[in-house]
Amino acid sequence: MNWAISRRAQQLTSSAIREILKVTERPEVISFAGGLPSPATFPVAAMEQAVARIFADNPQAALQYAATEGYMPLREFIAKRHAVDVERVLITTGSQQALDLIAKVMIDPGSPVLVETPSYLGALQAFSLFEPEFVSVPGDDKSLLPESLTPELTAGARFLYALPNFQNPTGRRMPLERRQALVARARELGLLLVEDDPYGELSYSGDQLPSLLSMNPDGVIYMGSFSKILAPGLRLGFVIAPPELHFKLCQAKQASDLHTPSFTQRLAYEVVRDGLLDSHIPTIRTLYAAQCQAMLDSLARHMPEGVTWNAPEGGMFIWMELPEGLDSMEILQEAVNRNVAYVPGAPFYASNPRRNALRLAFVTVAPERIEQGVAILGTLFREAIAKHAPQAKAA
Amino acid sequence: MNWAISRRAQQLTSSAIREILKVTERPEVISFAGGLPSPATFPVAAMEQAVARIFADNPQAALQYAATEGYMPLREFIAKRHAVDVERVLITTGSQQALDLIAKVMIDPGSPVLVETPSYLGALQAFSLFEPEFVSVPGDDKSLLPESLTPELTAGARFLYALPNFQNPTGRRMPLERRQALVARARELGLLLVEDDPYGELSYSGDQLPSLLSMNPDGVIYMGSFSKILAPGLRLGFVIAPPELHFKLCQAKQASDLHTPSFTQRLAYEVVRDGLLDSHIPTIRTLYAAQCQAMLDSLARHMPEGVTWNAPEGGMFIWMELPEGLDSMEILQEAVNRNVAYVPGAPFYASNPRRNALRLAFVTVAPERIEQGVAILGTLFREAIAKHAPQAKAA
Structure with a gap:
């Protein structure tokens, strides 16, 4: 049966990116794709006490x-x-x-x-x-x-x-x-x-x-x-x-x-x-700063010339641009084949997407895995640039 | 500043009923208005154990x-x-x-x-x-x-x-x-x-x-x-x-x-x-059946002639109709003044509301309070019928 659905629901289409990223749940994939905070930062003990109070009180x-x-x-x-x-x-x-x-x-x-x-x-x-x-x-x-x-x-x-x-x-x-x-x-x-x-x-x-x-x-x-x-x-x-x-x-x-x-x-x-955030948030900041620095260090070591990125002062994401003409969406499939994932930049634009941009999340991946994953991406992007260059000249 | 809002938000208006029923949070009000299940039925002990398992596991x-x-x-x-x-x-x-x-x-x-x-x-x-x-x-x-x-x-x-x-x-x-x-x-x-x-x-x-x-x-x-x-x-x-x-x-x-x-x-x-519902749901049924019976008994004792209601086989609500021409919405304010609340029937209709209908919820009120509340409503409806009757004749 083909039920009549709303116009707004008709425009909801399956996301190609989501399909590719589904495989990132495999443990061997080093994922810089997710926007997940680090579970190491969840104040589990405080929550357990809080729940005990709820059951004791009302x-x-x-x-x-x-x-x-x-x-x-x-x-x-x-x-x-x-x-x-x-x-x-x-x-x-x-x-x-x-x-x-x-x-x-x-x-x-x-x-x-x-x-x-x-x-x-x-x-x-x-x-x-x-x-x-x-x-x-x-x-x-x-x-x-x-x-x-x-x-x-x-x-x-x-x-x-x-x-x-x-x-x-x-x-x-x-x-x-x-x-x-x-x-x-x-x-x-x-x-x-x-x-x-x-x-x-x-x-x-x-x-x-x-x-x-x-x-x-x-x-x-x-x-x-x-x-x-x-x-x-x-x-x-x-x-x-x-x-x-x-x-x-x-x-x-x-x-x-x-x-x-x-x-x-x-x-x-x-x-x-009772003020837990005052002591808790600084521990998240310290962890995320270290994670960010680990990724910045790895990027400096492995990224080929022509690739640029920012050094954020906070948060969970680094934004990267590949040389003009490269398409981060096209490259994603090969990245995932090599067990590394990121999110292409295009879907973040309401119009005129920059197809050479991509987002890297760094807070949930251990530093040695960051190094490994960035090295793989570095090699991949170097190959992509080399492959693209002759075409660029021909064009 | 008058911000431009969506057409759908413009049609959201404050509910007169909600305003009247706000006072039902006062402890002296016997409320048959709420659609709340009885908190006596919440399996608190099982939930406490469940939470302990969550914290122990992952x-x-x-x-x-x-x-x-x-x-x-x-x-x-x-x-x-x-x-x-x-x-x-x-x-x-x-x-x-x-x-x-x-x-x-x-x-x-x-x-x-x-x-x-x-x-x-x-x-x-x-x-x-x-x-x-x-x-x-x-x-x-x-x-x-x-x-x-x-x-x-x-x-x-x-x-x-x-x-x-x-x-x-x-x-x-x-x-x-x-x-x-x-x-x-x-x-x-x-x-x-x-x-x-x-x-x-x-x-x-x-x-x-x-x-x-x-x-x-x-x-x-x-x-x-x-x-x-x-x-x-x-x-x-x-x-x-x-x-x-x-x-x-x-x-x-x-x-x-x-x-x-x-x-x-x-x-x-x-x-x-592990099957808690199999033993838990029958306890809710038994409680609600008794509550329903308490209300039906009180209604039989106190409601004047011309008021009708159903005897539900399950759930949480009784539906009542006052004689044609009475408006349960108009009577609600006086009911609340006398510390009893219900929900008028009109808002439940998409078109052509029956203004003489109303909904009674019975699961959260203790039987002696049900008796008390129904007695008050019985008196009130009797008065409303008496007041209405001469007009009906005059019309």
Whole structure:
């Protein structure tokens, strides 16, 4: 039977990349593809104690239906951390759900939505279901360019979606003066900013730049997550929004899953309530800084001339560019044949993909395996460059 | 700032009922309004043991990102229980999310969607966000009427949404011959059936009628839930769908929240894996049957002539009708003033609401409080009938 499905579902197609990357679950594959945090950072002992407290105190409450907005003590914890009114905080089932809710509340078919170049793939997917017209905002190796936000480019835009901190996929961080310029520009233009910040706390040096939210709480929807600082399997994120949008997001949330599991919300709250994050986050930073350095060292040793990459100041990703004309998507199959995986850059672009770019994740792979995997990629890219060069000349 | 929001978000309005019912959280209010299962039925001890096993075995896996389709052992458990291929099973963040995913995948603005008269409010809300055109299917006190499904009524319908077992809000159960007729009719018409079954296991006598799914697995999307047989705070539901629709639902799920929390999925699996449900569900049935009987007894004692209600064979709800011309929504405010709450029937109708109907939930209120609350309602309805009668004559 061929059932009639929605237009939005028809455009959901099987991803070629996902098919290739399926094999990366084999233990022999060295995967720089996944966006997974390191399980070594999960505060398991603290969670075990937290669960014991839940069962000792009031397990029924942790197992019953609860308010759509989320568990009040957890909302208060978040509100305090971000210096906002608790009435603006909504707990979501991971920050992916915040993307879905924002899309539901803000996007009509054909609505212009501004995104960075490149942007987070999961956001492009979530928004796509609501059929916006994506507008790519020009950027450089640091961030989007605030001065590119002209009235023409932003006309009718429902919002600008940006990841200022250690962006997925590029790892780049928006400098302070760009943040200030962006917020000022958006205010002038009447442009809503959607700030996605899952990696903000993962600055290797510990220095943090002010959020867009802190610069203009009434003009920003801020999305945060416990996935990278506690554990992603809890699926706990949150969204901080101006009151009238908060209310709409709550209504959309109620229709979407009623509320985020009571049990995981209380678990997270019991873990963080007494200040665990203050001691825990620095251990993640230290680990990820070392992992990043290991990869940078390996890249310096093995990458052929013509390949470039950045040195992120935080987060989980390095962005690499192969020489123009090479296609990281085409090369991926051979990389996987040699038991190394990465994510090609093209799907992170809403338009005009740079096919020579790719994303490397480094936090879950042991340094000796990083060295091994990067060596294999170095050889592969060298071969690809050599193979490509004569064609380039012929062309 | 007045941000431009989506058309679907504009139609989300504050619910008058929700505002009135907010006060039902006060302990002095006897609430027959909530759809909450009784916390006395949560298998807390089994859950505590299950959590201990998770932490002893592989806590990192329970805390890491996981497959969109869900935790394989839990999917296998569900597949076995419903005698379907595991590849058809998708775990959802409560069965409310299944409604959202089905709407995403199946509904375009203006798509006809068939619903029962009345139907589950949460489904109407979830579907509404995708702007279908609801078509109400005629029914009686037993269920919808399969013979009413003519080619004219069902033309272009994306699906028919039905709750055959102890429906929310009416408590009614569709008889076997109606199920057979419905499935046969749907097959003839090429009509997809969406079967929502959160209460199927809550038959007081323990007898269960075959699911629509079991009669035609390729023509039915089946939604199930752990909310009423384990605990709703886990937010665990599932959807069983024909392969091509399962695949689309998984893609929509990935964009919606990546996956349901790994921790709660493993917790549920550890609780049910060794057969706990076989001994646990009968205890819920016994409790709910006694609660139902307590309410039926109180109703018989206190309700004035002209008020009618059904005697459900399972589930959590009794459906009541006041004499024609009375409006249960208008009376609600006075009921709440007297510290008793219920849910008016009107919002459960996609069209032509019966304003004299209302829903009574009986599973969380102690029998002596049921007696007290029903006595108050009896007095109130008697007064309302008396007040209404002269007007009726005058009209």
